Amino acid sequence: MKTGWVVAAFAALVVLLGVGLTLNPREVPSPLVGKAAPGFELPLLHAPEKTFSQKDMLGKAWVLNVWASWCPPCLVEHPVVTALAQSGLAPVVGLNYKDRREDALPWLKKHGDPYRFSVQDAAGRIGIDYGVYGVPETYVIDRRGTIRYKHIGPLTPEVSRGKLQPLLQELSREG
Amino acid sequence: MIPELGQLALSVALVVALVQGILPLAGAARGDAAWMGVARPAAHAQALLIAFAFGCLVQSFVVNDFSVQNVAMNSNSALPLHFRVAASWGSHEGSLLLWCLMLGGWMSAVALFSAHLPESMTARVLGVLGLVSAGFLAFLLFTSNPFDRLFPVPADGRDLNPLLQDAGMVIHPPMLYMGYVGFSVAYAFAVAALLSGRLDAAWARWSRPWTTVAWVFLTLGIALGSGWAYYELGWGGWWFWDPVENASFLPWLVGTALIHSLAVTEKRGAFRSWTVLLAIVAFALSLLGTFLVRSGVLTSVHAFAVDPARGVFILALFVGAIGSALVLYAWRTSRIGLGGGFEPVSRESLLLANNVLLVTAAGAVLLGTLYPLALDAFTGGKISVGPQYFEIVFVPIMAPALFLMGVGPLARWKRASLPELAVLLRWALGVSLAAGLLLPFAFGQWHALVGLGLALAVWIVATALLSLRKRLRQTRAHYGMVLAHIGVAVFVVGVTLVNGYESEQDAKMVPGDSVTLDGYAFRLDSVRPVNGPNYRAAQAMFTVTRDGAPVTVMRPERRSYPVQDQTMTEAAIKPGLTGDLYVSLGDPLEGGAWLVKVQIKPFIDWIWGGCVLMAIGGLLAASDRRYRQPMPARREQAAEAAA
Numbered sequence: 010m011k012t013g014w015v016v017a018a019f020a021a022l023v024v025l026l027g028v029g030l031t032l033n034p035r036e037v038p039s040p041l042v043g044k045a046a047p048g049f050e051l052p053l054l055h056a057p058e059k060t061f062s063q064k065d066m067l068g069k070a071w072v073l074n075v076w077a078s079w080c081p082p083c084l085v086e087h088p089v090v091t092a093l094a095q096s097g098l099a100p101v102v103g104l105n106y107k108d109r110r111e112d113a114l115p116w117l118k119k120h121g122d123p124y125r126f127s128v129q130d131a132a133g134r135i136g137i138d139y140g141v142y143g144v145p146e147t148y149v150i151d152r153r154g155t156i157r158y159k160h161i162g163p164l165t166p167e168v169s170r171g172k173l174q175p176l177l178q179e180l181s182r183e184g
Numbered sequence: 185m186i187p188e189l190g191q192l193a194l195s196v197a198l199v200v201a202l203v204q205g206i207l208p209l210a211g212a213a214r215g216d217a218a219w220m221g222v223a224r225p226a227a228h229a230q231a232l233l234i235a236f237a238f239g240c241l242v243q244s245f246v247v248n249d250f251s252v253q254n255v256a257m258n259s260n261s262a263l264p265l266h267f268r269v270a271a272s273w274g275s276h277e278g279s280l281l282l283w284c285l286m287l288g289g290w291m292s293a294v295a296l297f298s299a300h301l302p303e304s305m306t307a308r309v310l311g312v313l314g315l316v317s318a319g320f321l322a323f324l325l326f327t328s329n330p331f332d333r334l335f336p337v338p339a340d341g342r343d344l345n346p347l348l349q350d351a352g353m354v355i356h357p358p359m360l361y362m363g364y365v366g367f368s369v370a371y372a373f374a375v376a377a378l379l380s381g382r383l384d385a386a387w388a389r390w391s392r393p394w395t396t397v398a399w400v401f402l403t404l405g406i407a408l409g410s411g412w413a414y415y416e417l418g419w420g421g422w423w424f425w426d427p428v429e430n431a432s433f434l435p436w437l438v439g440t441a442l443i444h445s446l447a448v449t450e451k452r453g454a455f456r457s458w459t460v461l462l463a464i465v466a467f468a469l470s471l472l473g474t475f476l477v478r479s480g481v482l483t484s485v486h487a488f489a490v491d492p493a494r495g496v497f498i499l500a501l502f503v504g505a506i507g508s509a510l511v512l513y514a515w516r517t518s519r520i521g522l523g524g525g526f527e528p529v530s531r532e533s534l535l536l537a538n539n540v541l542l543v544t545a546a547g548a549v550l551l552g553t554l555y556p557l558a559l560d561a562f563t564g565g566k567i568s569v570g571p572q573y574f575e576i577v578f579v580p581i582m583a584p585a586l587f588l589m590g591v592g593p594l595a596r597w598k599r600a601s602l603p604e605l606a607v608l609l610r611w612a613l614g615v616s617l618a619a620g621l622l623l624p625f626a627f628g629q630w631h632a633l634v635g636l637g638l639a640l641a642v643w644i645v646a647t648a649l650l651s652l653r654k655r656l657r658q659t660r661a662h663y664g665m666v667l668a669h670i671g672v673a674v675f676v677v678g679v680t681l682v683n684g685y686e687s688e689q690d691a692k693m694v695p696g697d698s699v700t701l702d703g704y705a706f707r708l709d710s711v712r713p714v715n716g717p718n719y720r721a722a723q724a725m726f727t728v729t730r731d732g733a734p735v736t737v738m739r740p741e742r743r744s745y746p747v748q749d750q751t752m753t754e755a756a757i758k759p760g761l762t763g764d765l766y767v768s769l770g771d772p773l774e775g776g777a778w779l780v781k782v783q784i785k786p787f788i789d790w791i792w793g794g795c796v797l798m799a800i801g802g803l804l805a806a807s808d809r810r811y812r813q814p815m816p817a818r819r820e821q822a823a824e825a826a827a
Contacts, residue, residue: 015461016510023503025554026475028561030495079749081342
C-alpha cells in the first residue's frame with residue numbers, strides 16, 4: 010500500500026520532467042510586447058555620418074535583428090535571417106550590438122549581408138532599452154511602431170516559418 | 185589517432201559493461217559460480233578502458249588538438265596547462281566522461297574490497313553497477329561523444345569559460361561526481377539485497393562504509409562549489425538556492441538520512457524497508473540532478489548546452505534505473521519484515537524523527553526547485569522561486585533536527601527514559617540557552633535567529649562532548665560521528681553569524697577615496713592595468729586600516745577575456761577566523777571613478793570549516809575496523825538461514 014504511493018509519486022515526477030522537456034525556460038514573455046518600440050537614433054554601420062531612427066519606419070511592419078560579429082549563435086541564425094529577408098515580407102534592419110565597425114563590416118562581407126541596413130549600437134545603450142540579454146534577438150514591429158513579437162536566441166527555421174512569417178503576413182494584411 | 189583510440193576504448197567499455205551487467209546477475213540467480221566470477225575482472229577491465237579514454241581526452245587538450253570539437257569549443261592555446269587539463273571536464277561531454285570514470289573507479293574499488301562478502305552479493309552489486317555504467321556509456325557515445333572531430337580545423341579554440349578558470353573549479357566537479365556516483369554503490373547494494381531477498385543487518389553493515397564515503401565526497405564537493413561561488417562570482421554570496429545547487433543538496437540531505445537509517449538497520453535490524461527506499465531515492469536524486477543540469481528544463485548558471493535528445497535519454501535512464509528499482513521494492517517489501525521493536529522514547533525513534541525531518545527538508549527543496557517547472561508545464565506561467573522561500577521553509581525544519589542531534593547519540597537503543605535523559609542533558613541545555621541569550625551581544629545587536637542558531641550550535645557541541653565522556657568503549661565510528669556533529673555546529677555558527685551580522689557598502693571611488701565599514705577604512709590607492717596569459721585586467725590596490733593601524737593590502741581585479749568576450753570580477757578577500765574582508769571592483773565610471781563593493785563577512789569561513797570537519801568525521805567513521813572484518817560466523821549463518 011505504502012509502496013504504491015512511492016511508485017505513483019515517481020510516475021508523476023517522470024511525467025512532469027517529460028513535459029518539462031518540451032518547454033523552453035528561456036522563453037520569457039517580454040514586457041515590451043504590445044508596447045511602443047523604445048526610441049533611438051543611431052548611425053548607420055556602413056555610413057556613420059547618416060543616422061536612422063525607429064520613427065523612420067512608421068507606416069510599415071519591419072523586423073529588427075540584434076547581432077554582433079563576436080556572437081557565434083548569430084552565425085547559426087544567419088541563413089534563417091537571410092531567408093527571411095529574401096522572402097520580402099518585411100524589411101530586416103540589423104542592430105549591430107556592442108561591436109566594432111572594423112570587426113562588423115568584414116563579418117558581413119564574409120558571410121553575406123542580409124540586412125536592408127544595420128545601425129550601430131557600440132555602447133549597448135539601446136540594447137538596455139530593448140531589454141537585450143541574449144544576442145541574437147529579433148523583434149517584429151508593426152506599422153504603428155508597436156513591438157508585436159520578440160525572440161531571444163538564434164532564429165530557427167521553425168520559429169521563422171511558424172511564428173515570424175505568419176505574423177508578418179497578418180501585419181501586411183492589417184496595413 | 186589518439187581521439188579515435190579513446191572512442192574505441194569507450195565502445196569496448198560499453199560491451200564489457202553489458203557483459204558485467206548481465207552475466208553475474210544471471211549467474212547469481214542460477215547459482216553459477218563461473219558466471220558470477222566474471223564480475224570482478226569485468227569491473228577492473230571497464231575501469232581501465234574508461235581511464236584510457238579519459239587519458240586520450242586529456243591528451244587532446246594538452247596538445248591543443250583543435251580538430252576535436254570538444255577541445256576547440258572549450259580550450260585555447262593561450263590557456264595555461266593546468267586549466268587545459270581541467271577543461272577536459274569543463275564541457276558537457278567531458279564531464280560525462282568524468283562521471284563514467286568515477287563510476288569505473290567505484291566499481292573497481294567494490295571489486296577490490298569485497299573479499300569478505302558472499303560471492304553472490306558481490307556479483308549482484310557489480311552487475312547492477314555494470315548496468316548503470318552501460319546506460320551512461322551509451323548516453324556518452326550516442327548523444328555526447330567527447331571525441332567528435334571538427335572539420336575544417338579551427339586555428340584556435342574558443343577558450344574555457346572564464347568562470348571555470350579557477351583552482352576550485354578544477355576539483356569541485358570531480359569531488360561532486362565522486363559523491364553523486366558513490367550513491368550508485370549504495371543503490372547497487374540496495375537493489376542487490378532486494379534481488380536476493382536478504383535485507384538484514386549484514387547488508388546494512390556492508391553498505392555503510394560505501395555510503396559514508398560517497399557522502400563525504402558529496403559534502404566536500406558541495407562545500408567547494410559554495411566556496412567557488414563565494415570568491416569567484418564576486419559578490420560575496422555563498423549559497424544561492426540555484427536549481428543546480430539544490431540538485432546537489434537534495435542527494436546530500438537524503439544521503440544524510442540514509443547514513444543514520446543504515447546505522448539503525450545495522451544495530452537493531454529496524455527500518456529495513458525505509459533504508460532501502462532511501463538508498464534508491466538518494467541515487468534517484470543524483471540522477472535527477474544530472475537531468476536538471478543536462479536537459480535544460482530549468483535555467484541556471486550551471487546549465488550546459490541544451491539538447492532535447494540528451495534530456496530524453498537521461499529521462500529514460502532515470503526511469504530505467506529508478507523505476508525498476510521501485511517496482512522491485514514494491515514487490516519485495518512485504519517480505520522484508522520489521523526488525524527489532526522499540527519504544528516511543530528510544531534512540532530508534534529519535535533517529536526516525538531525524539530521518540523524517542531530513543526527508544521533509546529534501547521534499548521542501550525539491551518542491552521549490554521543481555515548482556517553476558510544474559507551473560510552466562500546467563499553466564504556462566513563468567516564475568522563479570527565490571531564496572526567501574527556501575530560507576522560510578528550511579529553518580523551521582532544520583532547527584528541531586539540530587536539537588534532536590544532541591539527544592540522539594545519548595539515548596539508549598530500544599527504550600530510553602525521559603527523566604534520565606533530562607538529568608543527563610540539563611547542564612548542556614542550560615549552557616546552550618545561556619549562550620543563545622548572551623552570546624549575540626558579543627557581536628552587536630540581539631536577534632532571535634542569531635540566538636537560536638548559537639544556542640543550537642552550543643547544544644550540539646555540549647552534547648557531543650557529553651557523549652564522549654559518558655561512553656566507555658570508544659570506536660573510530662563513534663569519534664567520527666562526534667566530529668561530524670561538531671562540524672555541523674561549526675557550520676551553523678558560520679551561517680548564523682554571516683546572516684546576522686554581515687555588512688556591505690557600495691561606493692563610487694576615485695584613487696585617493698576611502699570608505700569606512702565596521703571600523704575598517706578601505707582606501708583606493710590606484711588602479712593599474714595588468715595582463716594575464718589569456719586576459720587583460722584592471723587591478724585596484726586598497727590599503728585597509730583599522731583605527732589608523734594598517735591591516736592589509738587588497739588587490740581586486742576586473743578581468744576581460746577577449747576570446748569569450750566576458751568580463752569577470754576577481755574579488756580580493758582577506759580571510760580570517762572571525763571574518764573575511766571582501767572587496768570587489770565593479771564597472772569603470774566616467775572621470776576615472778570605479779564602482780566598488782566592500783563587504784565584511786563575519787565567521788564565513790566557519791561554513792566551509794564545518795563541512796571539512798563533517799567530511800573528516802565521515803572518513804573516520806568509514807575507516808572503523810569492524811567494516812573490514814568478516815561478519816561473525818553466527819550472524820552469517822543466521823543470514824543464510826533467512827535466505
